Amino acid sequence: MSNTFRTSSYHWRNRYLLMRHGHSxxxxxxxxxxxxxxxxxxxxxSALGEQQLLETVEDWQWTTPTRVVHSDFLRTTQTAERVASAFGLTLEKEQRLRERYFGELDGQADRYYPDVWALDAQDADHQQYQVEAVSRVAARLCAVIEGLEQQCSGETVLVVSHGDPLQILLTALANKPLTQHREQAALLPASITRLGG
Known part of the structure; x- marks a missing residue:
C-alpha cells in the first residue's frame, strides 16, 4: 500500500517514508x-505482519532508504528490522515515535478507540481517560522530523511508527487542525506514505 503526501510549500531537505508497523x-x-x-x-x-513485511521488502516500490528510525516498541522494531536487514542498514531507536499513550484504556479492547477519537475531534488537548493529548503527540513527532531536517540532507529516511501518531503527524504537517486527525486517510498495517520529493 502506498500513499504520497505533499505539504503545502515546504521544501524538504530529505525524503521520508512514513511506515506503520506490520499487523501485530x-x-x-x-x-x-x-x-x-x-x-x-x-x-x-503477528504471522500476518511477518508476511506483510516479507512481501513489502520483496516488492519494494519506493526510493531505497538510507536511514531507518523507529519507535522502540517491539512491533515497530521488528518492522524496522525486516526493512533494514534487506538494505544493509542499522537501526536508530527513537522514543518520540512511540505509540500514543491511551491511559486507563491501555490493555483494554480496541473498541474504545472511537470513544477517544470522538473526544479528539472536539479538543486536541483533552486527556480524558488519562490519554496522551493529540497536541502532545503532534509535538513529539514533528520534533523528530524537524531534527532530521537539521541533521542531514539528501537522505531517504524510513520512519517506522504507529497508526495514530502517524495520522496525527500528517495532519500537523498539512497545517490542518489536529482535531481532524481521524479525517486523514487510514494508515493500514505495513503501509508506507512518502513525504518530500
Whole structure:
C-alpha cells in the first residue's frame, strides 16, 4: 500500500517514508497496547505482519532508504528490522515515535478507540481517560522530523511508527487542525506514505 503526501510549500531537505508497523499481535487480539510496560517487549508482529513485511521488502516500490528510525516498541522494531536487514542498514531507536499513550484504556479492547477519537475531534488537548493529548503527540513527532531536517540532507529516511501518531503527524504537517486527525486517510498495517520529493 502506498500513499504520497505533499505539504503545502515546504521544501524538504530529505525524503521520508512514513511506515506503520506490520499487523501485530495486539491487532490480532483486538487490544490497545500503548504503554512501554506492555509494548516494548511483547505484542510484536503477528504471522500476518511477518508476511506483510516479507512481501513489502520483496516488492519494494519506493526510493531505497538510507536511514531507518523507529519507535522502540517491539512491533515497530521488528518492522524496522525486516526493512533494514534487506538494505544493509542499522537501526536508530527513537522514543518520540512511540505509540500514543491511551491511559486507563491501555490493555483494554480496541473498541474504545472511537470513544477517544470522538473526544479528539472536539479538543486536541483533552486527556480524558488519562490519554496522551493529540497536541502532545503532534509535538513529539514533528520534533523528530524537524531534527532530521537539521541533521542531514539528501537522505531517504524510513520512519517506522504507529497508526495514530502517524495520522496525527500528517495532519500537523498539512497545517490542518489536529482535531481532524481521524479525517486523514487510514494508515493500514505495513503501509508506507512518502513525504518530500
Amino acid at each position: 499481535q495486539a491487532n490480532e487480539q483486538g487490544l490497545i497496547i500503548s504503554s512501554p510496560e506492555r509494548g516494548l517487549n511483547a505484542f510484536g508482529l
